[in-house]
Amino acid sequence: MSSSPSLPLPAAHALRKLGRELALARRKRGISTDDMAARLFVSRDTLWRMERGDPKVATGTLATAAFILQLHDRLANLATPGDDTLGLNLDEQRLPKRIRRPQT
Numbered sequence: 001m002s003s004s005p006s007l008p009l010p011a012a013h014a015l016r017k018l019g020r021e022l023a024l025a026r027r028k029r030g031i032s033t034d035d036m037a038a039r040l041f042v043s044r045d046t047l048w049r050m051e052r053g054d055p056k057v058a059t060g061t062l063a064t065a066a067f068i069l070q071l072h073d074r075l076a077n078l079a080t081p082g083d084d085t086l087g088l089n090l091d092e093q094r095l096p097k098r099i100r101r102p103q104t
Contacts, residue, residue, distance in 0.1 A: 007055050016053030018062070023051035025069045039068050 007015075026036050037047040040061055050057040050065065066075040081087060 012053070012055065015055055019051045019053035022062075022065050022069065022071075025071060026051075026065075029069060031068075036065070036068065040064050 026033075031039075033044050033047055037044045040047060041064075042050075042061055046057060046061065050061055063072065063075060066072045077083070
């Protein structure tokens with residue numbers, strides 16, 4: 001797999017990890033590559049590319065694979081605001097140091 005020149009290395013690593021973990025989940029469930037590809041409405045080659053973390057595989061294919069493997073709730077919560085450490089830290093930094101009473 002050659003990564004896209006615009007894909008940051010950490011994102012490429014995350015896609016490869018996701019692909020490996022989807023492949024593992026498929027195997028744990030006893031789903032063959034032929035059956036999984038058929039359920040995804042893709043070729044076995046596309047399934048293999050997804051399981052290797054190819055960034056060119058459609059997001060819809062990844063989401064459908066998560067659904068087939070009953071992992072879609074985790075996908076839906078990927079960017080949950082309550083789990084967004086950076087966002088929470090930025091919110092905290094933006095809080096005023098003190099609150100002043102309005103002048104009357």
